[in-house]
């Protein structure tokens with residue numbers, strides 16, 4: 001039938017423009033969709049990459065680093081855009097953990113900034129100018145007095161990714177707590193929580209290392225927690241205090257959170273933490289009372305506790 005009509009046109013001497021086939025229409029529509037998607041992803045990547053300056057610049061010095069931005073983090077590094085973006089995404093996940101444990105939905109009004117310097121020298125130079133608690137013995141610090149109030153660390157060829165993640169997480173927690181609550185709290189709580197969160201990247205290692213640390217005569221005494229100082233921190237103490245916080249948040253029967261700290265539900269110990277950070281009254285909190293009245297008993301339980309999962 002169609003052929004007959006077409007033949008009739010021809011027979012009448014009428015010329016017709018060739019119609020595009022369905023196949024070619026579909027192909028050009030697909031091409032447009034792919035082109036648009038590619039252009040959009042390129043724009044997005046370039047804007048996240050370095051403030052819209054383009055793909056091909058030299059990012060080998062910290063004056064012009066790769067910059068990755070997610071909803072709440074901006075990470076600057078000379079290493080690669082991939083590392084910057086991965087770190088920013090990982091900190092988004094950690095931000096939810098910070099919120100859950102401290103029972104807040106606080107989000108920063110501007111992105112949290114994370115600086116990953118390419119050398120120890122540059123990290124130290126920045127720390128000497130801006131680092132309240134900077135020490136080259138620690139791999140990261142939070143700089144509340146510096147522009148953008150960054151979490152600061154460094155990453156060189158002989159540092160593994162787990163260590164970098166721990167460092168960034170540790171100082172990102174200080175950064176979060178400072179922004180969300182702005183209150184100075186006892187060091188064992190502030191550092192304990194920072195260590196608890198940074199330990200998330202190496203839980204099996206912390207569990208395997210703990211028994212040996214607890215046998216040491218220098219191991220933590222719960223009766224002395226109020227004298228805990230940031231100056232005491234070294235790799236061993238960080239594991240011990242981080243594991244103590246884990247014990248109280250996730251494991252111990254009369255202090256833990258209902259879902260083992262996996263969501264924002266409140267247990268006796270997290271209720272205590274939340275009150276401390278808010279400046280609220282915690283004098284009747286059961287976890288606080290137990291820690292202040294029977295520290296030796298809790299310490300003995302902690303030291304003999306069998307952490308079953310990593």
Ligand SMILES: [Zn+2]
Pocket residue numbers: 170174191194
């Ligand atoms: Zn710290």
